[in-house]
Amino acid sequence: MRDSHSARVKVTVSKACPECGAAMRQGRTTLHFERGGSYADVENVNAMLCERCGARSVPGKTALKISDAVERLFRAGKDLDMTGISFHKLAS
Numbered sequence: 264m265r266d267s268h269s270a271r272v273k274v275t276v277s278k279a280c281p282e283c284g285a286a287m288r289q290g291r292t293t294l295h296f297e298r299g300g301s302y303a304d305v306e307n308v309n310a311m312l313c314e315r316c317g318a319r320s321v322p323g324k325t326a327l328k329i330s331d332a333v334e335r336l337f338r339a340g341k342d343l344d345m346t347g348i349s350f351h352k353l354a355s
């Protein structure tokens with residue numbers, strides 16, 4: 264029987280920065296999207312931030328949800344006479 268357990272995959276709790284290798288910390292950031300002459304800003308996005316070089320990393324699930332929402336906004340806003348959409352969630 265072949266048991267393929269992946270002993271080599273290391274699970275790290277605190278992510279290291281892909282740019283400079285420093286430990287990243289949980290924080291919030293604003294994401295900016297541009298598409299066909301329009302832009303959208305999404306504020307207060309949970310992300311991992313690097314204090315050393317300023318790199319940002321948004322978790323895959325969150326990034327997917329946001330890009331999906333933004334995609335819909337762009338589609339909905341296509342025929343409207345405007346240039347940008349900002350999405351704000353009130354900080355609790």
Ligand SMILES: [Zn+2]
Nearest residue numbers: 280283313316
């Ligand atoms: Zn960094």
